[in-house]
Amino acid sequence: xxRFARYPELDAFDLASQACLDAFADGGVGxxxxxxxxxxxxxxxxxxxxxxxxxxxxxxxxVYNVTNxxxxxxxxxxxxxxxxxxxxxxxxxxxxxxxxxxxxLLAGKSRSERKVFEPTGRYxxxxxxxxxxxxxxxxxxxxxxxxxxxxxNEGVGFEQFAKVAYKNHLHSTLNPLxxxxxxxxxxxxxxxxxxxxxxxxxMCCPTGDGAxxxxxxxxxxxxxxxxxxxxxxxxxxxxxxxxxxxxxxxQVQPDVNTLTRSAAAQAYEAAGVGPEDLDLVELHDCFATAxxxxxxxxxxxxxxxxxxxxxxxxxxxxxxxxxNVSGGLxxxxxxxxxTGVANVYEVATHLRGEAGDRQIEGARVGLAHVIGLGSAxxxxxxxxxxx
Amino acid sequence: xxxxxxxxxxxxVGYLQLGDDPHLRASECTDCGARYFDRRNACAxxxxxxxxxxxxxxxxxxxxxxxxxxxxxxxxxxxxxxIVETEDGTSVRSNVVGLDDPMSAELGMRVxxxxxxxxxxxxxxxxxxxxxxxx
Numbered sequence: 001x002x003r004f005a006r007y008p009e010l011d012a013f014d015l016a017s018q019a020c021l022d023a024f025a026d027g028g029v030g031x032x033x034x035x036x037x038x039x040x041x042x043x044x045x046x047x048x049x050x051x052x053x054x055x056x057x058x059x060x061x062x063v064y065n066v067t068n069x070x071x072x073x074x075x076x077x078x079x080x081x082x083x084x085x086x087x088x089x090x091x092x093x094x095x096x097x098x099x100x101x102x103x104x105l106l107a108g109k110s111r112s113e114r115k116v117f118e119p120t121g122r123y124x125x126x127x128x129x130x131x132x133x134x135x136x137x138x139x140x141x142x143x144x145x146x147x148x149x150x151x152x153n154e155g156v157g158f159e160q161f162a163k164v165a166y167k168n169h170l171h172s173t174l175n176p177l178x179x180x181x182x183x184x185x186x187x188x189x190x191x192x193x194x195x196x197x198x199x200x201x202x203m204c205c206p207t208g209d210g211a212x213x214x215x216x217x218x219x220x221x222x223x224x225x226x227x228x229x230x231x232x233x234x235x236x237x238x239x240x241x242x243x244x245x246x247x248x249x250x251q252v253q254p255d256v257n258t259l260t261r262s263a264a265a266q267a268y269e270a271a272g273v274g275p276e277d278l279d280l281v282e283l284h285d286c287f288a289t290a291x292x293x294x295x296x297x298x299x300x301x302x303x304x305x306x307x308x309x310x311x312x313x314x315x316x317x318x319x320x321x322x323x324n325v326s327g328g329l330x331x332x333x334x335x336x337x338x339t340g341v342a343n344v345y346e347v348a349t350h351l352r353g354e355a356g357d358r359q360i361e362g363a364r365v366g367l368a369h370v371i372g373l374g375s376a377x378x379x380x381x382x383x384x385x386x387x
Numbered sequence: 388x389x390x391x392x393x394x395x396x397x398x399x400v401g402y403l404q405l406g407d408d409p410h411l412r413a414s415e416c417t418d419c420g421a422r423y424f425d426r427r428n429a430c431a432x433x434x435x436x437x438x439x440x441x442x443x444x445x446x447x448x449x450x451x452x453x454x455x456x457x458x459x460x461x462x463x464x465x466x467x468x469x470i471v472e473t474e475d476g477t478s479v480r481s482n483v484v485g486l487d488d489p490m491s492a493e494l495g496m497r498v499x500x501x502x503x504x505x506x507x508x509x510x511x512x513x514x515x516x517x518x519x520x521x522x
Binding site: 105108115116117119121122123124125126127129130131132133134135137139140141143144145147148150151193194195196197198199246248249250251252253 | 397398399400401402421422423424425426427431432450451452453454455456457458459462463464465466468469470472476477478479480481482490494495505506508509510512514516517
């Protein structure tokens with residue numbers, strides 16, 4: 001993967017090409033070994049994957065252009081995974097990329113100057129409702145997800161959410177691929193400008209640029225590769241994608257919980273492991289409030305115990321179950337299409353023992369989770385040593 | 388819109404009913420009771436295609452909120468964005484209105500439906516919005 005940063009001098013093809021070529025070099029393979037390409041990006045125009053081929057090799061293989069909100073990268077991996085699972089491919093390439101620059105808030109419309117109230121759409125709204133009938137901004141929507149959890153459960157407040165951001169900023173200081181690598185005190189985090197309370201600026205992920213790519217290979221094809229490649233390969237024990245099932249409140253507030261719980265249950269079942277077996281987790285901390293509720297959704301803590309979990313220090317890198325040792329979206333960055341691939345890259349790097357200063361020693365099993373509003377949730381469980 | 392409504396006022400959304408007794412109106416699935424504020428082709432819960440129009444209760448509880456300080460240009464901040472659960476179990480999105488200090492919003496606080504004029508268009512038509520005030 002590329003470092004997540006801002007690259008105004010490059011385009012998305014530069015970033016994606018770099019990630020793909022690095023992935024090939026890492027696996028000792030090339031474009032001619034690939035039977036399928038899944039290219040994920042939320043903001044690139046249709047046909048992005050084919051245009052990427054012009055940079056890394058046009059071999060006539062099927063290309064799937066993937067967009068699935070913040071689960072785009074994980075979905076790209078799953079497309080390549082399914083092709084191999086279906087027996088149509090032996091080896092495939094999944095890449096995720098985004099070039100966002102400084103996009104700022106990603107949702108919410110300003111109200112125009114000239115106005116005439118005329119009903120439009122399925123709600124027959126006569127004007128933008130953002131700021132009048134609640135919020136459409138991401139920091140606000142996820143703040144509500146967090147306060148909704150706080151309403152249902154004890155021991156969750158501003159400080160618990162802030163501790164999540166403290167942890168992830170701290171973790172990022174060890175990750176040279178992170179967009180930001182700076183430690184902040186809890187006081188600095190709680191005192192930074194409020195975006196949408198309880199999310200302050202330092203509790204929100206930045207926008208940015210970056211790409212990540214992975215090569216997927218069938219077990220049969222892997223056995224034909226050199227011994228070193230076989231040893232460094234990690235096993236995908238579970239690949240799961242869910243969407244949001246109907247819940248009563250879902251029409252007024254995106255439900256990020258039910259589909260994550262469902263995906264986690266399916267992933268644990270498929271992999272034959274439980275949360276107690278995990279050595280590290282990379283989860284979708286787009287905002288500090290989001291990470292906290294996913295402790296519970298992924299079964300990392302006791303039901304209702306996400307506040308105690310962060311207070312106990314469990315998700316810190318020296319704790320019982322390290323979460324987002326990469327720095328997470330909050331500090332590593334969140335170039336949307338790349339995120340779900342980068343999470344898998346991070347977990348795989350630890351399972352290989354190649355994570356350098358941030359290595360979680362002896363890591364054998366890890367989980368990567370992403371969620372996008374709309375909604376889509378992708379979970380991959382990886383295990384050390386594929387063969 | 389009911390006949391009593393002034394011709395110079397329109398509701399911000401179609402499910403807000405104005406007139407002497409303003410309230411929210413939901414489409415309720417005749418099979419499973421799921422409620423929707425927008426036009427639906429079939430019920431997202433059970434697949435049923437029959438809907439009846441029902442009145443949503445005005446009293447409720449604040450189940451989730453955020454005090455929004457950063458929004459798109461032209462949107463006054465801060466405001467208290469809210470998810471309210473009404474007495475009849477319907478989730479509604481809106482703002483908590485009428486608080487002197489936005490940070491005084493509290494989870495679990497009892498709130499009551501209210502309406503107010505939120506803007507006027509270039510033809511002089513007033514837009515009426517709804518919100519929830521501390522009860």
